[in-house]
Amino acid sequence: MPAASTIDIPPTAVQNVAGAGENIYRVLQTLPGVAAVNDFDSRLTVRGGAPDQNLTVMDGVEIHNPYRLFGLTSAFNPETIANFELITGGFSAQYGDRLSSILLVDNRPGSPATAFGATAALSLTDANFVTEGKLAGPNGSSWLVTGRRTYYDLAAERVVDADLPSFADVQGRADIQLR
Numbered sequence: 001m002p003a004a005s006t007i008d009i010p011p012t013a014v015q016n017v018a019g020a021g022e023n024i025y026r027v028l029q030t031l032p033g034v035a036a037v038n039d040f041d042s043r044l045t046v047r048g049g050a051p052d053q054n055l056t057v058m059d060g061v062e063i064h065n066p067y068r069l070f071g072l073t074s075a076f077n078p079e080t081i082a083n084f085e086l087i088t089g090g091f092s093a094q095y096g097d098r099l100s101s102i103l104l105v106d107n108r109p110g111s112p113a114t115a116f117g118a119t120a121a122l123s124l125t126d127a128n129f130v131t132e133g134k135l136a137g138p139n140g141s142s143w144l145v146t147g148r149r150t151y152y153d154l155a156a157e158r159v160v161d162a163d164l165p166s167f168a169d170v171q172g173r174a175d176i177q178l179r
Contacts, residue, residue: 023074024084024105025067033088034101042067042074046088049100057095058105066103068150068167073125077146077171080130082108109175110134110144126150140177145170 025042028034037043043051056063058076066075076084087102095102110132111117118131128148135141153164 024076024078024081024103025074028086028103031086034086044101046086046100053098053100054103055095055098055101056103056105059107068169073150073167075169076105077128077130077148077169078123079119079121079128080107080144080146080171082106107171107173108144109173110142112140112142125152135174135176137176140175142175144173147171 023042025036025044028044029036033047035045037045037051044054045051046054056066058066063075067073068075083104083106085104087104088100091098091102112134114133116131116133118129120127120129126148128146130144130146132142132144135143147168147170149168150166153166156164
């Protein structure tokens with residue numbers, strides 16, 4: 001089997017790549033051999049394959065539809081991404097029948113440094129919050145809860161007489177050290 005073609009991308013790239021709009025898929029479109037289906041969509045074609053030939057896995061769980069709002073934003077909160085990696089060839093059979101690529105996304109654990117911490121961020125398409133802290137018990141145990149909601153529909157509905165789509169999500173994580 002040929003060696004896998006793997007591209008590790010630092011998580012700060014999601015916030016720092018011009019035009020990415022804090023969307024992993026927009027960052028990936030800057031790589032050679034990776035293109036968007038159209039100008040507005042986040043769905044990818046990798047080396048000429050169709051978007052359904054790509055597999056997305058977050059923290060070991062397959063994400064069947066990682067696109068939100070018709071591909072304008074992604075299912076991944078940029079504030080909680082620890083690492084993401086695109087494998088474009090030579091991947092093993094453990095990933096099933098995908099032909100073009102595997103996107104592996106790892107979320108970061110909560111910070112065990114303080115009992116409670118919170119941040120909020122506002123981006124082009126959505127607002128989000130992250131709360132995190134340490135759990136009682138063994139050192140290193142932590143929790144993290146994050147939520148996002150798009151807000152452009154709230155402003156645009158004042159101008160146009162239509163119901164516009166929006167989305168909201170909440171993710172939680174607990175990391176427990178047993179020692």
